[in-house]
Amino acid sequence: MTGSEPRNTVAMTKAEMTTIAIAIVTMLGGVLAALVPSAGAADIPPGQKLFQTNNCVTCHTIDHKLVGPSFMDVAKKYAGQPDAVPTLSDAIKKGHVGTWGPVPMPPHPTLSDADIKTLVDWILSLK
Numbered sequence: 001m002t003g004s005e006p007r008n009t010v011a012m013t014k015a016e017m018t019t020i021a022i023a024i025v026t027m028l029g030g031v032l033a034a035l036v037p038s039a040g041a042a043d044i045p046p047g048q049k050l051f052q053t054n055n056c057v058t059c060h061t062i063d064h065k066l067v068g069p070s071f072m073d074v075a076k077k078y079a080g081q082p083d084a085v086p087t088l089s090d091a092i093k094k095g096h097v098g099t100w101g102p103v104p105m106p107p108h109p110t111l112s113d114a115d116i117k118t119l120v121d122w123i124l125s126l127k
């Protein structure tokens with residue numbers, strides 16, 4: 001038997017296999033990052049970022065009532081009202097109670113007026 005050496009076997013070294021494994025994991029990581037919205041922070045609106053990084057998330061969500069009203073409900077209620085921006089800015093800065101129920105929202109005196117404006121513009125843009 002002369003043809004005893006394997007001819008068509010692709011011999012892979014351990015190092016080559018590791019390189020391929022790393023390449024696959026890296027590719028999968030890229031795909032996952034693209035699928036999970038929060039991983040690509042670039043396209044989150046600035047207002048939403050402020051919402052997520054301040055304490056608003058403890059009591060509010062975008063689309064359902066928690067302790068406070070959903071921001072979509074807020075947008076609906078104030079749609080077309082000329083004084084929506086000052087009303088909501090005031091409520092966030094100084095706290096508010098009575099519009100949505102008996103539970104008060106605490107004041108947020110440390111938020112800058114610019115940040116509050118960004119938040120309110122974002123809330124009112126929700127649909």
Ligand code: HEC
Nearest residue numbers: 054055056059067068091096097098099100101103104105
């Ligand atoms: C401790 C819970 C809590 C936190 C934290 C909180 N809210 Fe509220 N929020 C409420 C409640 C309760 C109401 C309803 C108040 C009312 O009925 O007047 C409310 C109402 C609102 C309204 C509607 C105000 C109005 O006059 O209709 C806006 C806008 C709002 N919150 C934005 C925010 C933003 C932005 C943050 C973060 C900076 C935040 N809230 C943090 C509980 C909270």
